[in-house]
Amino acid sequence: MDEQKFMPEGWDLVGEKDEELERKLAFLTEAKEKNETLEGLVTMADPDFNLYVDLDGIKGIVPRAEVSATVESDGLPRPVASITKVNKRVQFKIKEINRAPNGEIEVILSRKAVEIEVKEWMYKNLKEGMVLSGIVRNMEQYGAFVDIGGGVTGLLHIEDISVARIMHPNERFKIGDKIKVMIKSFDRETGKIVLTHKELLGTWDDNIKDFREGTTVIGTARAREKNGIFVELRPNLVGLADHKPGVEYGERVSVFIKKIIPEKKKIKLVIVG
Secondary structure (H helix, E strand, O other): OOOOOOOOOOHHHHHHHHHHHHHHHHHHHHHHHOOOOEEEEEEEEOOOOOEEEEEOOEEEEEOHHHOOOOOOOOOOOOHHHHHOOOOOEEEEEEEEEEEOOOOOEEEEEEHHHHHHHHHHHHHHHOOOOOEEEEEEEEEEOOEEEEEOOOOOEEEEEHHHOOOOOOOOHHHOOOOOOEEEEEEEEEOOOOOOEEEEOHHHHOOHHHHHOOOOOOOEEEEEEEEEEOOEEEEEEEOOEEEEEOOOOOOOOOOEEEEEEEEEEHHHOEEEEEEOO
16 A cells, blocks of 8 residues: 555644653653642633633643631531632642543642642741732722732732722722732731731832922822821822812822921922812
8 A cells, every 4th residue: 555645734733742641641740750839821610619720731620628727617618718719710730630541631739738838838937027029809888808929819908008098999909910918917826817018019218218398299188187188209208288179089189298307207288289
């Protein structure tokens, strides 16, 4: 029989895909053996609240029991723990790699294992004053919840966001923002973590150095008090101006810097427009 001279279009590509699959499988196998933490996008939560993760074309499954270390009375994480992860990236460790006779690969993942590992590290190492990278996950009127590692969150109270008084954290952040935070307190008994952000925005002296008496600058009207209106010049720098009718919270206003009093860390302003 004569040797086939021409091959179907895409024939070589089929081979390349098989080779690529084996490379991916080898990568996942090595990650399992080394107990490495990986990350992937959750594409779906099924009716049983198991999560499906895209592993670059390979199907990954996080069983409901492996979604979180925090469980209800039935021993399982709350359904909302799964639902809120859809269309978000999660970290996980690989528990099993199964290959069916037809070649289909299914990888069993555990997000809970990462959470436990992170909490154990935090219990031993977390301390007040430590500066960490975080991602804003949720916001309420009273503050923002920030992921500081492996899905473990701390609470950033609204009064710790900045010196300038704001009414809601969304005036500073949006969901998904990457920010720096400092550990304000850590209760090792309850695991409760309280964060602060304003200490990372510079001291009063750092913020005032670019401002001069007799100049007019732009500020943001904040809280209206008995003595006047607080005007934010920078997130960690506010001055007090006399009351002016019609000025609303959050409004951008022109202010004349009447007096800077370093020893009292105070600024006297006049709203001019």
